[in-house]
Amino acid sequence: MDLYMNKGRTLPKRKARPIQETITVAVLSLVSLTYLYPLLWLIINSLKTDTEMFIDPWSVIPSFQFDNYATAWVSGKIGTSFFNSVMVSFTSVGVTIVVASMAAFALKRFKWKLSGFVMGLFLIGVMIPIHSTLIPLFMVFNKIGLLNKHISLVLPYVAFALPTSIFILSGFMATFPKEIEEAAVIDGCSMKGVFWRIIFPLSKSSIATISIFNFVTAWNELMFALIFMTSDSKMTLPVSLTRFKGQYSTSWTIQLAAVVIMVLPSLIAYFFLNDKIIKSLTIGAVKG
Amino acid sequence: MDSMIRNKKSILLFLMPALLIYLGIVAVPVFSTVYYSFHKWSLVDSRRFIGFNNFVQLFTIDKIFSTSLNNTLLLLVLSIVIQVPLAIFLAVAISGVTRGKRYFKTVFFMPNILASVAVGLLWSFIYNAEFGLINRLLIAVGLENHTGLWLADQKTVLGCIMVVICWQFIGYHMIIYLAAIENIPPSLMEMATIDGADSWQRFRNITLPLIRPIIGIDTVLIATGSLRYFDLIYVMSNGGPNHSSEVMALYLYYKSFRDMQYGYGSAIAVVLLCMCLIVTVLLNRLFKSEEVQFY
Numbered sequence: 001m002d003l004y005m006n007k008g009r010t011l012p013k014r015k016a017r018p019i020q021e022t023i024t025v026a027v028l029s030l031v032s033l034t035y036l037y038p039l040l041w042l043i044i045n046s047l048k049t050d051t052e053m054f055i056d057p058w059s060v061i062p063s064f065q066f067d068n069y070a071t072a073w074v075s076g077k078i079g080t081s082f083f084n085s086v087m088v089s090f091t092s093v094g095v096t097i098v099v100a101s102m103a104a105f106a107l108k109r110f111k112w113k114l115s116g117f118v119m120g121l122f123l124i125g126v127m128i129p130i131h132s133t134l135i136p137l138f139m140v141f142n143k144i145g146l147l148n149k150h151i152s153l154v155l156p157y158v159a160f161a162l163p164t165s166i167f168i169l170s171g172f173m174a175t176f177p178k179e180i181e182e183a184a185v186i187d188g189c190s191m192k193g194v195f196w197r198i199i200f201p202l203s204k205s206s207i208a209t210i211s212i213f214n215f216v217t218a219w220n221e222l223m224f225a226l227i228f229m230t231s232d233s234k235m236t237l238p239v240s241l242t243r244f245k246g247q248y249s250t251s252w253t254i255q256l257a258a259v260v261i262m263v264l265p266s267l268i269a270y271f272f273l274n275d276k277i278i279k280s281l282t283i284g285a286v287k288g
Numbered sequence: 289m290d291s292m293i294r295n296k297k298s299i300l301l302f303l304m305p306a307l308l309i310y311l312g313i314v315a316v317p318v319f320s321t322v323y324y325s326f327h328k329w330s331l332v333d334s335r336r337f338i339g340f341n342n343f344v345q346l347f348t349i350d351k352i353f354s355t356s357l358n359n360t361l362l363l364l365v366l367s368i369v370i371q372v373p374l375a376i377f378l379a380v381a382i383s384g385v386t387r388g389k390r391y392f393k394t395v396f397f398m399p400n401i402l403a404s405v406a407v408g409l410l411w412s413f414i415y416n417a418e419f420g421l422i423n424r425l426l427i428a429v430g431l432e433n434h435t436g437l438w439l440a441d442q443k444t445v446l447g448c449i450m451v452v453i454c455w456q457f458i459g460y461h462m463i464i465y466l467a468a469i470e471n472i473p474p475s476l477m478e479m480a481t482i483d484g485a486d487s488w489q490r491f492r493n494i495t496l497p498l499i500r501p502i503i504g505i506d507t508v509l510i511a512t513g514s515l516r517y518f519d520l521i522y523v524m525s526n527g528g529p530n531h532s533s534e535v536m537a538l539y540l541y542y543k544s545f546r547d548m549q550y551g552y553g554s555a556i557a558v559v560l561l562c563m564c565l566i567v568t569v570l571l572n573r574l575f576k577s578e579e580v581q582f583y
Contacts, residue, residue, distance in 0.1 A: 111293050132560060
């Protein structure tokens, strides 16, 4: 084998590799610029005055108009929306974690005839577009006075997060040995105790996974929020940004600043947690 | 022990919160939507059964709906045809790189964590006719007469939106393919190299057949995702100019929540739901037909 390898057929290829790789890296670097430059451009220009940007949108050193941010945050009400988004996203993720892991526990750690059927029922949810629930939900929320209350966003965010979350959690819980419950029960633990003291803590890596992708989804969601949150004081960030366009239609740099406020938290989180975020956003897709 | 893991009361207790939320917010409303779609119901009309009239009107009279249906299908096909090959290309390229792999992965995936609203607004600045990067770039390189209105031009608006869709989502699909490619045992590639296969032959005869099931899954993802496009188009063109970039989700929103035609809006929602289900089943069948297994 060694002899054969040295006969020269593979050797020229080895030499050719670095050139091929250099070209690949060059192409990929160029592509990566089309990803980074727009964001950089956005941030730089959000710190300019309108005239400054119109005269030279390319210039790299802005006059640092932090006023743009102040205006967007205070008079543009981006600040209020920011806190609304934080509230709604954290609540949705919190509720999803508890409710989905309880359901996964019931589906995988108990023995009952209909568990497969119920699991299937949840999984069908992946195929259902939110659009086909909008009108009935709007009617009901309107009737019982939940419009412009954050719970009318939390409920659908949790509901649509359940299929994938339960799928991931139950897949993980199924890998625990059966002896866990037996040992715990012998020690005098109830099933409630088994869940909260053993299964739930053991599932923390999967819980982290579902938390990340559900948070990203809730933070970015537009359609439900656009329809259910119409009052300025209740809007989440995405809705607020769409309104902003009309409100500050003549003042571009303030709009740019508002967009930066929306994406900056995501980018900072991504800078530190990129591996985890990529994994948790793609895991549901591939396993499904 | 056995009685504890068969205890109906505990099962219900753990299952109930999720099941109630899911049934109440997802399952029941889907059936209500189907029910409403057979009714004439708007802010001014009280609900009245009209059979299939809404659907007949959608498919025979409503010009805007047919535009939105065509655009949705066009975006669906383009999303698959453009994104799948490019994502595979990027994945193959990155898998062959020894240094900087993590940097490229991270950068290409990045737009997926950003809100589509923010991405749409960012790109509407880039497309802006006055200060936008595209026109300024064209002027800078001496192509003044190729500048355009982009999102404000009926002829270019869909293409411009398609570019943004690719920009935002290709990284996601690339990651999926990259994971599949890195799962291929290196020994297969080495053997093929020894047998004298060049990189194209290795790609064509090893990589491609082995990632085929993933291409199937990914195509379903893109297809069902593209039927739901709303955010990007809502902020970039709002379906305009003159409905030229109207898509189904957008039209559904306008009919239901601007014109307050709940029955008619429900009918659009039903069509969208059916398309999601049909596309999923069809594509799954297409890709299930033959699966290649090595080793």
